[in-house]
Amino acid sequence: MKSTKTAILDIGSNTIRLVIYSFDERRGLREFENIKTVARLRTYLSNDGSMSKEGIQLLEDVLTSFQLMLEDYQVDEVLATATAAIRQATNSDEILKRMKKNTGFDIDLLSEEEEAYFGFLAVVHSVPTESAVTIDIGGGSTEVTYYINKQLQKTHSFPFGVVSLKQQFMKEDRMTNVEKEQLALFAEAQFRSLSWLHGVQETVIGIGGSARNIAQIDQQRKQYPLSSVHQYTMKVNDIDSLSDTLSDLSIDELKKIDGLSSDRSDIIIPALEVFKALMKVAQSKEFMFSRKGLREGIMLNRVLQSNPNSLNKHEVFEQSKLALSEEYEIDQNNAHHLEFLAVQLYEECIEHEIVDFHAEDLYILKRASALFYLGEYIDADSVSQHTFYILANRSIDGIAHLDRLKLALVASYKNKDTFKHFAEPFESWLSKDELKRLRNLGAILKFSYGLNGSKRHVVEKVDMSKKTNGYHIDLYVNGNAMAEKYQAEKQKKHIERLCKCDVTLSFHSKGE
Numbered sequence: 001m002k003s004t005k006t007a008i009l010d011i012g013s014n015t016i017r018l019v020i021y022s023f024d025e026r027r028g029l030r031e032f033e034n035i036k037t038v039a040r041l042r043t044y045l046s047n048d049g050s051m052s053k054e055g056i057q058l059l060e061d062v063l064t065s066f067q068l069m070l071e072d073y074q075v076d077e078v079l080a081t082a083t084a085a086i087r088q089a090t091n092s093d094e095i096l097k098r099m100k101k102n103t104g105f106d107i108d109l110l111s112e113e114e115e116a117y118f119g120f121l122a123v124v125h126s127v128p129t130e131s132a133v134t135i136d137i138g139g140g141s142t143e144v145t146y147y148i149n150k151q152l153q154k155t156h157s158f159p160f161g162v163v164s165l166k167q168q169f170m171k172e173d174r175m176t177n178v179e180k181e182q183l184a185l186f187a188e189a190q191f192r193s194l195s196w197l198h199g200v201q202e203t204v205i206g207i208g209g210s211a212r213n214i215a216q217i218d219q220q221r222k223q224y225p226l227s228s229v230h231q232y233t234m235k236v237n238d239i240d241s242l243s244d245t246l247s248d249l250s251i252d253e254l255k256k257i258d259g260l261s262s263d264r265s266d267i268i269i270p271a272l273e274v275f276k277a278l279m280k281v282a283q284s285k286e287f288m289f290s291r292k293g294l295r296e297g298i299m300l301n302r303v304l305q306s307n308p309n310s311l312n313k314h315e316v317f318e319q320s321k322l323a324l325s326e327e328y329e330i331d332q333n334n335a336h337h338l339e340f341l342a343v344q345l346y347e348e349c350i351e352h353e354i355v356d357f358h359a360e361d362l363y364i365l366k367r368a369s370a371l372f373y374l375g376e377y378i379d380a381d382s383v384s385q386h387t388f389y390i391l392a393n394r395s396i397d398g399i400a401h402l403d404r405l406k407l408a409l410v411a412s413y414k415n416k417d418t419f420k421h422f423a424e425p426f427e428s429w430l431s432k433d434e435l436k437r438l439r440n441l442g443a444i445l446k447f448s449y450g451l452n453g454s455k456r457h458v459v460e461k462v463d464m465s466k467k468t469n470g471y472h473i474d475l476y477v478n479g480n481a482m483a484e485k486y487q488a489e490k491q492k493k494h495i496e497r498l499c500k501c502d503v504t505l506s507f508h509s510k511g512e
Contacts, residue, residue, distance in 0.1 A: 014039075035069065041085035081294075125397075126398065127316070133282050142157070146202075169186075174251065183273045199283045203285075207294070209261070211275070216260070221242075226405065228401075232289050236286075319397070320396050320398050320399070328377040328390075338369045345464070375388075419438075440498055458479040461476035470503055
């Protein structure tokens with residue numbers, strides 16, 4: 001599939017966004033531009049259910065501005081969609097016709113089922129969680145789905161969102177305890193009306209701006225040392241604590257909270273209460289944020305319609321790994337050979353009881369082999385630092401934050417001291433045994449990397465044997481191994497530290 005560039009115009013009840021994406025099979029889905037305006041269209045719905053003239057004019061003005069912006073971008077297509085605010089308006093047909101005539105946008109009014117499905121589609125193609133409950137709370141509606149083994153089981157759309165809840169339950173700028181309790185009881189009753197939600201005990205995955213802000217605030221409060229909010233997780237007590245803290249603040253005080261967008265300061269409390277209610281009904285212990293939602297789901301749906309085999313929701317990280325390899329120009333043949341050598345050496349170390357076998361360690365080693373020293377693309381002289389920073393601080397679909405840290409520590413391994421420096425801010429995350437195992441994997445990978453010094457894949461087999469004064473490694477090669485001999489002698493210190501003894505090397509030509 002050739003690379004395509006698509007603009008998604010997302011007309012929500014709270015915000016209107018113009019987002020431009022590109023997709024190709026090697027790099028995946030990428031976001032180029034993201035422009036939003038806070039319109040609060042839900043507030044323009046009159047008592048009779050129609051959208052007021054002021055609201056319609058505001059929508060037209062925003063779309064006209066976006067249409068002018070699109071003239072500066074070269075896009076292959078524009079997909080304009082609208083959700084609850086327009087869907088719930090009794091004069092929706094009139095609105096859509098007027099927008100088509102005056103702005104040129106042919107708006108697709110999404111059904112409740114479509115909105116829920118697109119959110120689910122984005123989540124299962126961007127997180128590792130095999131089963132979960134998703135919630136996308138917008139300005140005027142809330143979509144909930146339940147999936148098992150990444151297969152959609154149930155969906156439901158509630159006709160309330162953060163803007164409508166604020167209108168219904170908040171009379172002043174600050175929500176009172178009574179109002180908060182009333183909102184919580186209302187939300188809980190709504191969720192209890194869905195029997196399939198009761199006690200599923202799965203992670204709740206939040207989509208959308210309110211969920212993002214909640215995750216960002218929690219990261220700021222905890223001085224979270226990793227970057228990226230995608231796939232960030234919180235426990236029930238984190239949500240409860242955040243609700244208690246924010247409920248005591250005025251709107252002006254909320255606007256000063258790091259991580260909270262000023263345009264969401266008046267609707268963050270209703271969002272928190274809804275998430276709390278859902279977790280209570282589902283008996284969920286964990287809340288996760290997914291930055292991929294409705295718009296990404298629409299894009300992925302288009303891709304899958306054109307090529308059903310282009311994406312695999314059960315191998316999300318594998319696709320992220322390939323995209324990173326493409327971006328940082330990692331030669332796949334070299335990466336595969338590095339994995340081949342590292343796994344051989346790892347298995348030899350297990351056989352000689354130099355390291356203990358852990359299935360997770362083999363998994364990490366293979367992942368790190370694929371991305372080892374990707375920072376070389378930026379600067380060969382500081383490859384370890386760049387590799388760790390990139391992997392630890394960018395959003396990578398399909399891998400939890402702790403696993404991403406482990407990957408970064410192993411894939412960036414240079415020596416024991418550098419490893420310790422990188423790991424220091426995260427010592428509370430990992431036990432001493434885990435750190436030791438990760439350091440051992442890094443040492444194995446670093447030595448294995450040297451065994452392909454000329455990038456010609458001449459080393460074909462690794463054998464280790466116990467000797468009286470240490471270990472001996474036989475390396476069987478096919479071709480001239482001058483570069484490999486030099487690098488192996490230079491890097492064998494990492495294996496010597498691993499086994500705490502001397503290591504000697506012998507290179508054997510094929511057929512010896």
